[in-house]
Amino acid sequence: MDSSSSSSSSSTVAATVAVAAAAATTVVSKCRVHPSHASAMGDLKLSVSDLPMLSCHYIQKGVLLPRPPFPVQHLVSLLQLSLSRTLSLFPPLAGRLSTASSGRVLISCNDEGVDLIHASAGDVLVADLLAPSRVPELFKSFFPLDRTVSYRGHWEPIVAVQVTELRDGVFIGCAVNHAVVDGTSFWNFFNTFAEVSRIGERRFSKVPDFRRESVLISDAVLKIPEGGPTVTFNEDEPLSERIFSFTREAILRLKAKANDRKWSESEDGDFNAVEIMGKQMHDPHVTSGNVKLTPSFLGSWFAKQRGGAGTRVETAEISSFQALSALLWRSVTRARKLHVSKTATFRMAVNCRHRLEPRLDAHYFGNAIQSIPTHASAGEVLSRDLRWCAERLNRSVAAHGDAAVRGAVEEWEREPRLFPLGNADGASITMGSSPRFPMFDNDFGWGRPVAIRSGRANKFDGKISAFPGREGGGSVDLEVVLSPETMDGIESDLEFMQYVSQH
Numbered sequence: 001m002d003s004s005s006s007s008s009s010s011s012t013v014a015a016t017v018a019v020a021a022a023a024a025t026t027v028v029s030k031c032r033v034h035p036s037h038a039s040a041m042g043d044l045k046l047s048v049s050d051l052p053m054l055s056c057h058y059i060q061k062g063v064l065l066p067r068p069p070f071p072v073q074h075l076v077s078l079l080q081l082s083l084s085r086t087l088s089l090f091p092p093l094a095g096r097l098s099t100a101s102s103g104r105v106l107i108s109c110n111d112e113g114v115d116l117i118h119a120s121a122g123d124v125l126v127a128d129l130l131a132p133s134r135v136p137e138l139f140k141s142f143f144p145l146d147r148t149v150s151y152r153g154h155w156e157p158i159v160a161v162q163v164t165e166l167r168d169g170v171f172i173g174c175a176v177n178h179a180v181v182d183g184t185s186f187w188n189f190f191n192t193f194a195e196v197s198r199i200g201e202r203r204f205s206k207v208p209d210f211r212r213e214s215v216l217i218s219d220a221v222l223k224i225p226e227g228g229p230t231v232t233f234n235e236d237e238p239l240s241e242r243i244f245s246f247t248r249e250a251i252l253r254l255k256a257k258a259n260d261r262k263w264s265e266s267e268d269g270d271f272n273a274v275e276i277m278g279k280q281m282h283d284p285h286v287t288s289g290n291v292k293l294t295p296s297f298l299g300s301w302f303a304k305q306r307g308g309a310g311t312r313v314e315t316a317e318i319s320s321f322q323a324l325s326a327l328l329w330r331s332v333t334r335a336r337k338l339h340v341s342k343t344a345t346f347r348m349a350v351n352c353r354h355r356l357e358p359r360l361d362a363h364y365f366g367n368a369i370q371s372i373p374t375h376a377s378a379g380e381v382l383s384r385d386l387r388w389c390a391e392r393l394n395r396s397v398a399a400h401g402d403a404a405v406r407g408a409v410e411e412w413e414r415e416p417r418l419f420p421l422g423n424a425d426g427a428s429i430t431m432g433s434s435p436r437f438p439m440f441d442n443d444f445g446w447g448r449p450v451a452i453r454s455g456r457a458n459k460f461d462g463k464i465s466a467f468p469g470r471e472g473g474g475s476v477d478l479e480v481v482l483s484p485e486t487m488d489g490i491e492s493d494l495e496f497m498q499y500v501s502q503h
């Protein structure tokens with residue numbers, strides 16, 4: 001080990017010890033917050049995409065922020081007022097789950113309210129939390145409703161917010177029932193909460209769509225096991241968690257490799273812009289006059305900008321995120337030392353809002369996700385190249401259009417069941433969240449987040465969550481949760497680590 005590695009290791013250990021020594025999060029106060037205006041909304045049905053999540057933990061995500069330039073008690077009062085106003089825009093979040101005599105599970109928009117908790121870990125520095133290479137366990141204490149299964153929303157609040165004061169910062173952690181929201185709806189709520197805190201009430205562009213008129217709404221009844229559902233994975237298995245950061249340049253180099261292209265910095269702008277705008281064509285708010293932003297239109301438009309009508313630009317076959325996912329698939333499979341004949345599975349949670357015809361509103365409230373598995377033998381994943389793995393992921397996602405979404409709905413209706421989250425065979429990876437979620441837009445009035453972190457919820461060996469990098473521009477952070485020995489393996493994997501930022 002060279003001197004720089006030794007120095008880095010020593011500082012990491014010191015930071016870990018510092019966090020452990022100060023690892024006491026205490027609750028200062030707790031209050032119930034109700035919407036600022038009474039709800040006029042009736043009961044909402046849980047959809048085919050919502051119901052399976054009743055056996056999953058509440059989603060736990062939060063933002064690490066600088067310390068505000070005013071007393072913490074002022075902050076707690078501000079958040080209480082802002083949360084109350086935000087709940088009026090999201091009436092279901094202030095309600096409770098209920099089960100009708102038919103067995104159907106509903107959201108009763110009854111204004112029972114949510115919890116706001118003020119906690120303190122006043123001896124902990126922001127730098128101490130971010131310095132260790134592995135995510136400190138202390139973060140888990142910054143979230144309410146720890147290990148709460150979503151079915152408990154019949155009795156527990158659907159939302160709980162905890163603000164934890166640090167010596168030089170604050171952490172705002174939010175837990176929301178996963179049978180009520182997916183990542184898209186979660187971050188729409190969180191972004192609105194931050195916006196109300198920052199600028200007060202006004203007309204919001206991302207108004208949630210509460211309609212229940214799509215193919216996802218079904219009369220099928222999910223039978224709940226006696227005593228209520230439980231999570232389908234071992235909550236107590238030993239795990240290691242780390243944030244791996246990838247710069248824009250590293251992502252583009254990886255994408256170029258997956259597409260058998262030679263990457264050069266001069267091509268950076270157009271190469272990424274076609275992909276980014278191609279993704280945005282799924283957003284009904286992104287338009288160019290009356291022109292539909294299709295990939296072919298975008299490709300020809302960029303061609304004209306670079307050299308006239310005769311120039312042709314190929315859009316990338318493999319996306320940046322698929323290339324990154326393929327890299328991770330190979331590295332984790334290698335670190336697990338699986339037998340060559342063992343089936344390795346990579347699951348990706350995909351947003352179905354733009355996949356259905358007609359499309360759901362981009363701000364449809366609730367879950368509108370499905371899990372897409374890609375299978376290959378461990379031998380194939382490791383003996384083939386990055387492009388081969390990325391192509392498999394690409395084909396799985398591309399094939400999941402309207403017919404596939406409807407087919408999955410019909411299959412569930414024939415046999416309603418809870419979602420089997422976990423890694424039962426020891427050879428699976430589950431990718432959730434998205435680097436496209438506007439996580440760093442959560443400025444509550446005194447600056448952007450320093451970092452995004454999650455709680456203990458729904459974590460098992462092979463659970464990966466994708467976040468945008470703080471610097472933006474296409475950078476990505478992967479929150480990777482693995483068994484300790486598998487984590488050690490990918491940290492020493494040269495193919496993987498050559499793309500990981502060391503800063």
